[in-house]
Amino acid sequence: MSPVVVVGAGLGGLAATVRLAAAGRDVTLVEARDVPGGCCGSVSLDGYRFDTGPSVLTMPRVLADVFAAAGHDMESLLPLRRLDPYYRLRFHDGSHLDMVAGREAMAERVRELCGAAEADRYLRFRTRLGELFAVEWRDFIDRDVTRLRSLLRPLALARLASLGGLRRLDRLVKAHLTDPRLVRAHTFQSLYVGLSPRQALGIYAVIAHMDTVGGVFFPADGGMHAIPRALADVARKAGASIRYGTRAVKVETGHDGVRAVRLDTGERLPARHVVVACDLPAAHQGLLPPEAGDWRLRRPRFSPSCLVMHFGLDRRLADQAHHTLHFGRDWDSGFSALRAGRPQPDPSLLVTYPESDSSAAPEGHATLTVLEPTANLRGDGDWTRLTPYLRERLLGRLADLGYGDLSQDCRLTYDPPAWAGLGHSAGTPFALDHRLTQTAWFRPAGAAGRVPGLHFAGMHTAPGVGVPPVLISGRLAAERILRTPR
Structure with a gap:
């Protein structure tokens, strides 16, 4: 079989490598860092281990499919546990809502917080989320949209429109739910795709379905970084060669397409297909x-x-959920600030407390990770001033929320310049946003039309940002290669 080189051992590159190697292809995976993971990284410091990438894992069957492609059962190599609750949502008025498993159990939580009428509305909306998800997953998310004709699915598009998927997200949700707290619980996910609920299309309500209905999971041991480590092991077992600490510097081409990948060592790896997953x-x-x-x-x-x-x-924290979202008081002004390239005046915070991960901290100790959305480097902010200000403001906010004085406990901070230093364009680990003109076929293509054999995977291409979409992008790249006789 003609050789394949995959550039980047993030989740997209690993997914492509596993599938190609399992199909018998000669695959070399090149990774500039010394470990797999890419954005799904890990840092150990002062006896603590921190996941430095995604903390939310949904749709575990997408991940299980990668293992299955190589003949492995994920549960035996990477056991997962379902979080309970999936999230704890804390509102500025002091109330909170736990997102839990089960239709009736969740409806009861809504009933206790918002009343019986809103619980009935929630159940109808939950059904609508399931309908949207069924259409989008089959016809758009889990499908290769490299070619424009892939979007020409009139029945599916008509169904999406009838379900409200082409409306703005906030209007779709407010058409079904009336309590502002419940609306926030089903629209904050638009931040995952880089947009406010007023900008995002209703199709992104499916993220709320993945989170609040499908559930949120976490590796039983080793944190989120256990995922790329397990995938790399499977890739090697399937026959792939993995080159860590080696940077690809040039994809060489000829009149018939891809020819080779040149490395920073001076080596030249012949290749008829290349998957760029960085x-x-x-x-x-x-x-x-x-x-x-x-x-x-x-x-x-x-x-x-x-x-x-x-x-x-x-120390360990009492009654702390794995994921807690503290909503800011002024919801709309926060999104307006982000759109303008400024820090939010009253940001919502995601607090991650992986108490069950025994590898994260010494016995009796724990880790805590706090994420505040802020502007990327395309704004005009002076980060030499902004970062110290935001750090101090965040420490004060956490103290007010009951976490105590954490100023002596901070081990590591990432700001937009730090993300840029790790190789993220514009200083954001969330890639391109998902406005209509950067969605599906309008997102950078999964294959280079004028360079046969050149493919792409990762969050900059379709389906987009998030662990399941990135894994799917790797699968789609592998499938394109396996369909080609080169």
């Missing part, structure tokens, strides 16, 4: 040939970034 805008700055240019990246619109603080605690 930061795509950065790859176009030298790694990729000019003819691989994509008009969709001429004016890229990036998602907001985030300030993340990792704390190592010498």
Whole structure:
């Protein structure tokens, strides 16, 4: 079989590598860092281990399918546990809502917080979310949309429109739910795709379905970084060669397409197919040939970034959920600030407390990670001033929320310049946002039309941002290669 080189050992690159190697292809995976994971990374410091990438895992069957492609049962190699609750949502008025498993159990939580009438509305809306998900998953998310004709599905599009998927997200949700707290519980997910609920299309209500209906999961041991480690092991067992600490510097092409990948060691890896699964805008700055240019990246619109603080605690917290979302008081002004490229005046915070991960901290200790959405580097902020200000403000906010004085417990901070230093364009780990003109076929293509054999995977291409979409992008790249006789 003609050789394949995959550039980048993030989840997209690993998913493609596993599937290609399992199909008998000669695959070499090249990764600039010393470990797999890409965005799904890990850092150990002062006896604590922190996940530095995604903390939310939904749709575990997408991940299980990657293991199954190589003949492995995920549960035996990477056991997962369902979080309970999936999230704890705390509102500025002091109330809270736990998102839990089960239709009736969740309706009862809504009934206790919002009343019986809203619980009935919630159940009808939950059904609507399921209908939207069924249409989108089959016809758009889990499908290769590299070619424009892939979107020409009139019946599916008509069904989406009838369900409200082409309306704005906030209008769709408010048409079904009336309590502002419940509306926030089903629209905050728009931040995952880099937009406010007023900007995002209703199709992104499916993220709320994945989170609040499908559930949120976590590896039983080793944190989120256990996922890429397990996938890398499976790739090796399937016959792939993995080169860590090696950077790809040039994809070489000829008249018939891809020829080789040149490495920073001076080596030249012959290849008839290449999967580029790293930061795509950065790859176009030298790694990729000019003819691989994509008009969709001429004016890229990036998602907001985030300030993340990792704390190592010498204690455990009582009655703390794995994921707690503290909503800011002024919901709309926060999104307006992000759109304008400014920090939010009263941000919502995601607090992650992986108490069940025994590898995260010494016995009797714990880790705490706090994420505040903020502007990316495309704004005009002076981060030498902004970062210290935001750190201090965040520490004060956490103290007010009951976490105590954490100023001596902070072990690690990531701000937009730090994300840029890790290779994320515009200083955001969330890639391009998902406005209509950067969704599906309008998102950078999964294959270079003018360079046969050149494919792309990861969050900059379709389906987009998030663990399941990135894994799907790797599968789609592998399937395109396996269909090609090159």
